[in-house]
Amino acid sequence: MRILLTGASxxxxxxxxxxLVRAGHEVTAxxxxxxxxxxGIRRARVDGLADHVRxxxxxxxGDDRFxxxxxxxxxxxxLCHHAADVTNYKSPDFxxxxxxxxxxxxxxxxxxxxxxARGRAVLxxxxxxxxxxxxxxEDLPHFxxxxxxxxxxxxxxxxxxxxxxVGFGKFVIPNPFGPFEEARFTHSLVSSWLAGRVxxxxxxxxxxxxxxxxxxxxxxxxxxxxxxxGAGVRHLGPSGYVESQGRFAQRFAREMGARLGIDCPLExxxxxEFAEPRxxxxxxxxxxxxxxxxxxxxxxxxxxxxxxxPALRKMG
Numbered sequence: 001m002r003i004l005l006t007g008a009s010x011x012x013x014x015x016x017x018x019x020l021v022r023a024g025h026e027v028t029a030x031x032x033x034x035x036x037x038x039x040g041i042r043r044a045r046v047d048g049l050a051d052h053v054r055x056x057x058x059x060x061x062g063d064d065r066f067x068x069x070x071x072x073x074x075x076x077x078x079l080c081h082h083a084a085d086v087t088n089y090k091s092p093d094f095x096x097x098x099x100x101x102x103x104x105x106x107x108x109x110x111x112x113x114x115x116x117a118r119g120r121a122v123l124x125x126x127x128x129x130x131x132x133x134x135x136x137x138e139d140l141p142h143f144x145x146x147x148x149x150x151x152x153x154x155x156x157x158x159x160x161x162x163x164x165x166v167g168f169g170k171f172v173i174p175n176p177f178g179p180f181e182e183a184r185f186t187h188s189l190v191s192s193w194l195a196g197r198v199x200x201x202x203x204x205x206x207x208x209x210x211x212x213x214x215x216x217x218x219x220x221x222x223x224x225x226x227x228x229x230g231a232g233v234r235h236l237g238p239s240g241y242v243e244s245q246g247r248f249a250q251r252f253a254r255e256m257g258a259r260l261g262i263d264c265p266l267e268x269x270x271x272x273e274f275a276e277p278r279x280x281x282x283x284x285x286x287x288x289x290x291x292x293x294x295x296x297x298x299x300x301x302x303x304x305x306x307x308x309x310p311a312l313r314k315m316g
Contacts, residue, residue, distance in 0.1 A: 007083030019217035062105030074117030111164035121167030172237035178213035204246025211240025237282035259303035
């Protein structure tokens with residue numbers, strides 16, 4: 001298929017782009033910034049895609065250049081809309097209205113152009129932290145203002161897709177981890193161990209859904225391919241290791257310790273505050289055999305990424 005992908009500079013987006021290319025699709029990826037404007041880990045992800053996708057820099061979802069791309073360079077099979085406004089996404093003051101406006105900028109025009117270019121569907125990336133997504137506790141509320149913005153974005157895109165006469169699919173991600181992620185939970189664990197420190201887990205009793213990003217990406221590519229065959233599902237929420245954060249940290253320590261040959265001590269602190277829902281998970285384990293995914297290989301790749309060897313830090 002010919003696929004137009006947004007958000008490919010992000011952690012999951014870069015993995016999705018590689019998975020789509022490996023599945024045999026022709027991917028054009030749009031980037032809001034020019035290539036030399038990216039820094040750090042995001043720059044590494046962008047550079048890693050350069051030889052695999054057609055990269056169009058300085059192109060934002062819904063702007064004139066994006067619409068011209070849809071209109072003049074078709075036909076397109078799918079629009080994979082992964083990009084989302086994540087500015088200060090952890091803040092309680094996150095700008096929900098502004099984020100939805102950016103995520104759906106000129107959406108009616110975008111989907112009309114997709115339909116004119118013979119596009120079959122728009123595939124939107126959602127989050128398990130949206131209200132009503134996945135399974136869990138506290139009646140599945142919106143996890144945060146950011147989660148609310150993702151849910152509202154999905155409502156708008158689904159509505160406009162129906163009006164435009166194109167299909168709508170939603171791929172819901174839980175907590176991905178793996179090479180080229182930002183400094184989040186698993187990254188902080190490994191950083192502590194490599195520095196010879198005990199890694200602490202402050203909220204060990206939360207039950208979450210951590211998934212290897214390589215598995216998530218293969219599931220995404222299969223989800224997209226389903227639309228080509230006409231038998232694709234419209235909603236998919238793949239799950240990984242569904243367990244408490246404490247148990248997952250222990251799993252992570254075992255796997256990294258055995259491969260890196262270092263001690264991986266943990267301190268699981270007593271949790272007394274539950275400002276977030278206690279349980280939030282996806283419920284659809286991927287068929288790893290059908291996807292051709294190898295769990296041991298995924299752990300090996302992750303250990304190699306963290307092992308102090310710059311030559312290994314290449315994507316693709």
